[in-house]
Amino acid sequence: MQYHSPSSFNEAVAISNSSSGLVKYLAGGTDVLVQLKIGTKSPDHLIDIKNIPGVREISLRDDGGYTIGAAVSGAQLTDHKELSKKWPGLVEGMELVGSAQIQSRATLVGNLCNGSPAADSVPGMIAAGASVSILNSSGTKDVLVEDIPSGPGSTSLKNGELITAINLPKRNDYEGDAYLRFIPRTEMDIAVVGCAVNLSLENGFITTAKVVLGAVGPKVMLAHSAADCLVGTKLDDNILSRFSAKCSQIAKPISDKRGSAEFRKDIIGVIAQRAARKAYDRALGKY
Amino acid sequence: MAKDELAKDFKYIGTRPNRPDGYDKVTGRAKYGADVAAVGMLHGAVLRSPYAHARITSINFEKASKLDGVKAIITRDDFPVGIDGDTLNLLENTIAGEFAYYDGHAIAAVAATTVHIAKEAINEIEVEYEVLPHVIDVDEAIKPDAPVIKNNARDFSVPEGSSPNVASYIEFGTGDIDGGFDKADLVKSGRFKTEAAHQGYIEPHACMAQLDHDGQGEMWVCTQGHWYIRQMCASVLGLEASKLCVTPSEIGGGFGGKTTIFIEPLALALSKKSGGRPVKIVMSRAEVLRATGPTASASMDVKIGITKDGYLTSGSVEFRMQGGAFGGSPVSEALQCAFAPYNMPAAHHIGYDILANRPRAAAYRAPGSPMAAFAVESLIDEICTDLNLDPIDVRLKNAVKEGDKSSYGPKFKKIGLIETLEAAKDHPNYSISLGDNQGRGVAAGYWMNHGGETSVSVSLAEDGSVNVTVGTPDIGGSRASIALMTAETYGIPYDSVRVNIAETGALGFNEPTHGSRATLASGKAVYEAANQTISEMCQRVARKWQIDPDAVFWENGYAKPAGANAGDFSPISIKQIASEMDQTGGPIAGHHEASIRGVGHSFGVHIADVEVDPETGRITVLRYLVAQDAGRAIHPSYVEGQFQGGAVQGIGWALNEEYVYGADGCLQNAAFLDYRVPVASDLPNIDTIIVEVPNPDHPFGVRGVGETGIAPPLPALANAVNAAVGARLRSLPMSPGKVLKTIKTGEDGC
Amino acid sequence: MTKIHVKTNINGDKVEFLTDPRETLLDCLRNHIGLTGSKEGCGTGDCGACSCIFDGNLVSSCLVLGVEAEGKSIETIEGMAGEKELHPLQKKFIEMAALQCGFCTPGILIAAKALLDRNNDPTESEVRYWLAGNLCRCTGYDKIIKAVMETAKDIRETA
Incomplete structure (x- = not known):
């Protein structure tokens, strides 16, 4: 295995394009090094992007949104007070990934590129309407996060393409998001199911809603029909139980070592309902 | 809250000094x-x-x-x-x-x-x-069409007509079983299953x-x-x-593995x-x-008869355990532990050791006892619920005490089950009020403890400090407890004793640090070896004083004349004796080799409070109490540590730890990510009560304390879950999916 | 495989070593530099026994490559005690019997120090969640949590 530490994104992409064999980008390394250890993926070339200037920065754009560098760690996100206040659901999704040790290293982009349907930070990004900046040999492009996962362990990224940053839209008043997952322990588990909800309100009524379900299909999925249940409502108990049933209905989970399909279908509704309630309260400014 | 029946003043025993290997282990210097x-x-x-x-x-x-x-x-x-x-x-x-x-x-x-x-x-x-073709599940393995793992696995004990995957069979009992059930006002039975759990040592x-x-x-x-x-x-x-x-x-941990x-x-x-x-x-x-490891998985049938006022009349168990492809599950120990806490007028035990395509089971903390406790203590709880009886009172009514013959044969000497039950009942945790979806569970547990082959030596250094050499690796503070017993025996400061763990060439045979034996057995042997050197020192002093050796006695680190008749001599310190060794006969050392007996049985009682999320089946442990008879706590901190560590291993086994196999018979969760041992945030503090009913066969009253603590959590938590949400889980682990299914359908998971 | 020359700083000392790029920082600490206090319990970031401070951040050194140490500053358990005495956490762990086998102890001490360095007044729940990535199989965590809480109290009182 050859290790590269380029000092610019262009150099990183150039190395990738000129290298043969399995080429992987390295940011936090919390997935890549595990794959290396257990022997599931042994890259021939590893391109460490952490020494590229700006890659570990969070910046506020002129349009009021945030740009998060590809190697920004979970701990950096949590420590960013403004970002955490505006996008608590997105930040808590990332914060749920692994231990304090993992948080020092793991990144949103890494979690996304790993392609797991159970990735904790991805539902929050999709619910937020986030996009990624992708660099390839022909230039840069912006792609919605929801278009990146393509199946279990796979993404729509082409060979050599590099995500350089994540872009969050501007946050307005009376908006709120939340992410909740279900795990058997209190920490250190992979989500059995997860759900992110992002809401905008007007006079207490939900005007737009995004609902994203994790670990109940081959990839993290947008649940449009479930979100539709919420729009135009004030989230009373009837609505919540309809919403819950809808989430369970559209979930298409598999049975595996982390839970049976039946159990996942059961609890995705419960978790989604709790996440919706939390997002709604946040949009009202309750916490 | 120590309950001390045999009041005896100790200078060092019962104190909590720093462990001798503490510096090495907090600085990264200790070599693993x-x-x-x-x-x-x-x-x-x-x-x-x-x-x-x-x-x-x-x-x-x-x-x-x-x-x-x-x-x-x-x-x-x-x-x-x-x-x-x-x-x-x-x-x-x-x-x-x-x-x-x-x-x-x-x-x-x-x-x-x-x-x-x-x-x-x-x-x-x-x-x-x-x-x-392969077979993983213990019940599947003895079905007529199960793949045969080995053609000649069975030993002489296996009855004709049994599955070829049965490696051995055991049956024993006492009393009139059917008569006992006839006398009962309530006879209850049930099937219980536990999954294999790994010792999970971090090293x-x-x-x-x-x-x-x-x-x-x-x-x-x-x-x-x-x-x-x-x-x-x-x-x-x-x-x-x-x-x-x-x-x-x-x-770095072992737990039998x-x-x-x-x-x-x-x-x-x-x-x-x-x-x-x-x-x-x-x-x-x-x-x-x-x-490596793990322990066995088990399928167990239990039947218990009881009178309406809570006296047991009869009990029978049939345990089927697989311990991997070579046999060797702890089914015999499980049977011995099954009814051990109780005076069961009639008891019948059947056990099968069964082969399956799994790794060879290794010992795991009180091997067999946790499974037996899960089956028996859960069923007793069901009985208590049916008869509306207090679970501690029922156990008190039936608890074994000194002089009783155990359900598996041996007669108990002085034991502390009743004291332990009473201590648990008196603890505030037993009366704290509970909220919605919260429940309290009680269970008892037993381990017979073990002595085993032991060799030690002690030697006097030239300055009067003492070297102790043992063959039991220090897995959780045994250097400290052995140093304390040595200090107590000589009457010299704890810091003047150094305990070494020797390689195989330095001592006679030693069994491992297992069976809760290190402090008990090495401690007893060190006491004997130290007394050898004390008697040698007294003899040398007697020669110096020119009096009979019997007229010299040892106290607090000094050889002293035994009363006025012995003569008027100033006491001579161990320091002085040591400094004169070369003139008085050369080095002073002692050793002791024995198969240590008189181990002192250990009983524990746990009280668990849980909250169950009725929508997801997730269990949160709210508070937890371990009460256990330690005989005598040599270093109370490490006794508490054994109680707490055992309890948490039991909690892990009860809630989320399990071996998950695919249809191909391969283990799917061979990582700490998915073999879910408890993490710090999963747990409350683990409260402890050290009950001290001294073991009459040990010079300091020690009973082994390491193992009993892992058994009661399995039933205590299942009992608590039932109390919280009316869901009776008869199959472990009580993972959320299983709990939710039981809440919704009433199926017990078996 | 060609080895890479890495210059770094460990516990205040300048250190150089050669590493196969596949080796983790933990491999390098243990096998090239002789610092075996950091332990490997899993190699996959699940147990925390290899915890180190890497440029000020708490990491699992099994999930950092040795080559990444170039120009960085690393603190391991071997650098935790002062010249004259143990770190307050180390002392408290011994006093309160917060270790049994001691294998997870270096990682737990490093992680606890990282917590108290940023927050000397954590709640018990914060301590438990912060240490969730450090598995201990012997103690049931009770005495560990109490030792960290007590140390935090001592630090606050002497501050």
């Missing part, structure tokens, strides 16, 4: 199994079966052996033939012969100049397998071994018992035991084949989970 290296050392790696059951038709390591840096490759062909009995099972488990019996079974091993080369070489070894197995062609060798190994390692390695390799010198490293061999003979054989170069093998976590 993987921490050593030697000049010229090679690194070993092991090729493991990817199939649950297969015939190995060929192994070709030509390509692997040509890799630059590969120094030796071994297969079963490098081990002696003609071995049988238990040694054959040990050898078969160490390295497969004709058959691979489980996913992870060792097939071949490589020694190379680096770890990376060794691993590459493993990948280059070509093995052809003929995949055979993976590691060893460094060196063996020459003349049959002399050395090993450095993390183990609970290096004499066991020596004996087992010698037997599977056909070596003379005394020619193998085994030094134990510090040990490090009392047998896995990689050690492979490292020795690799060393021999590479011309005597030292070879180090360190297991990965996945190897630990796939190929």
Whole structure:
């Protein structure tokens, strides 16, 4: 295995394009090094992007949104007070990934590129309407996060393409998001199911809603029909139980070592309902 | 809150000094199994079966052996033939012969100049397998159409007509079973199941071994018992035991799992084949989970009769346990523990040891007792609920006490179950009020404890300080407890004692630190050895004073004349005696070798409070109490530590730990990510009550304390869950999916 | 495989070593530099026994490559005690019997120090969640949590 530490994104992409064999980008390394250890993926070339200037920065754009560098760690996100206040659901999704040790290293982009349907930070990004900046040999492009996962362990990224940053839209008043997952322990588990909800309100009524379900299909999925249940409502108990049933209905989970399909279908509704309630309260400014 | 029946003043025992190895262990200096290296050392790696059951038709390591840096490759062909009995099972488990019996079974091993080369070489070894049908579940394994794992596994005990996968059968009992059930106002029965759990020590197995062609060798190994390692390695390799010198490293947890061999003979054989170069093998976590430990899985039927006022009349159990492909589940111990806490007028026990395509079960903290407790203590709780009786009162009514004959035979000497039940009942945790979806569970547990073969020595240093040499590795503070007992025996400060753990050449045979025996057995032996030196010191002083040795006695570190008749002499300190040793007869040392008996049985009572999320089935442990009879707590902090650690292992077993197998018979969760041991945030504080009803057969009253604590959590939590949400789980683990299903359907998970 | 020359700083000392790029920082600490206090319990970031401070951040050194240490500053358990005495956490762990086998102890001490360095007044729940990535199989965590809480109290009182 050859290790590269380029000092610019262009150099990183150039190395990738000129290298043969399995080429992987390295940011936090919390997935890549595990794959290396257990022997599931042994890259021939590893391109460490952490020494590229700006890659570990969070910046506020002129349009009021945030740009998060590809190697920004979970701990950096949590420590960013403004970002955490505006996008608590997105930040808590990332914060749920692994231990304090993992948080020092793991990144949103890494979690996304790993392609797991159970990735904790991805539902929050999709619910937020986030996009990624992708660099390839022909230039840069912006792609919605929801278009990146393509199946279990796979993404729509082409060979050599590099995500350089994540872009969050501007946050307005009376908006709120939340992410909740279900795990058997209190920490250190992979989500059995997860759900992110992002809401905008007007006079207490939900005007737009995004609902994203994790670990109940081959990839993290947008649940449009479930979100539709919420729009135009004030989230009373009837609505919540309809919403819950809808989430369970559209979930298409598999049975595996982390839970049976039946159990996942059961609890995705419960978790989604709790996440919706939390997002709604946040949009009202309750916490 | 110690309850001390036999008031006796101790100066050091019962205090909480810093452990002697504390500095080493908080600074990273302590050397564990993987921490050593030697000049010229090679690194070993092991090729493991990817199939649950297969015939190995060929192994070709030509390509692997040509890799630059590969120094030796071994297969079963490098081990002696003609071995049988238990040694054959040990050898078969160490390295497969004709058959691979489980996913992870060792097939071949490589020694190379680096770890990376060794691993590459493993990948280059070509093995052809003929995949055979497998069986994983204990009940499936004895069905008529189950794949037969071995044709000649059964021993003499197995009744005609049993499944060929039954390795042994055990049956015993007492009293009139049917008559007892006839007298009962309520007879209740149930089937219970527990999944295999791994000991989960954080330190993976590691060893460094060196063996020459003349049959002399050395090993450095993390183990609970290096004499066991020596004996087992010698037997599977056909070596003379005394020619193998085994030094134990510090040990990063064991819980019974490090009392047998896995990689050690492979490292020795690799060393021999590479011309005597030292070879180090360190297991990965996945190897630990796939190929070592765990405990057995169990399927258990229990039937209990009771009068309406809560007196047991009769009980019967049939336990079926699989302990992997070689037999050896702790079914016998489980049967012994089943009704041990109670005066059961009639009791009948049947046990089956069953083969399955799983790794060979190793001991795990109170082997067998947790499963038995889950079955029996859950059913007793069901009875208490049905009859509306207080669960502690029912246990008090039936509790065994001094002079009672146990359900499995032995007569109890002084024991502390009643005191422990009373202490638990008096604790505030038993009366704190509970909220919605919260429930409280009670359960008792038992372990018979163990003494075993023990050798120790003590020697007086020239300045009057004392060296103690024991053969029981310090797995959780035993240096401190042994130093305390030594200090107490001599009447010298705790800090003047140094406890060493010796290699196999320095002492006679020692059983491992297992069976809750280190403090009990090494402590008792050290007491004897120290008294030998005390009597020697008294004799030397008597010679100096020119009086009869009987007229000299020992007190608080001094030899003193025994009363006015002995003469008027100033006491002589151990320091002075030591400084004069060379003039008075030379070095002063003592030793003691014995099979230690009089172990003192240990009972515990746990109270668990839980909250259950009725929508997801998730269980939160709100508070937890362990009350247990320690006999005498030598170092109370480490006694509490044993209670707490045992309880949390039991909590993990009850809630989320399990071996998950795929349809292919391969283990799917061979990582801490999915083999879910409890993490810090899963738990409340674990409250403890040390009950002290001294063991009459130990000089300081010690009972082993390590093991009992793992048994009660399984039923205590199941009982608490039932109290919280009316869901009776009869199958472990109580993972959220199972709990939710029980809440919704009433099915018990079996 | 060609090795890479790495210059770094460990516990205040300048250190150089050669590493195969596949080796983790933990491999390098243990096998090239002789600092075996950091332990490997899993190699996959699940147990925390290899915890180190890497440029001021708490990491699992099994999930950092050795080559990444170039120009960085690393603190391991071997650098935790002062010249004259143990770190307050180390002392408290011994006093309160917050270790049994001691294998997870270096990682737990490093992780606890990282917590108290940023927050010397954590709640018990914060301590438990912060240490969730450090598995201990012996103690049931009770005495560990109490020792960290007590140390935090001592630090606050002497501050």
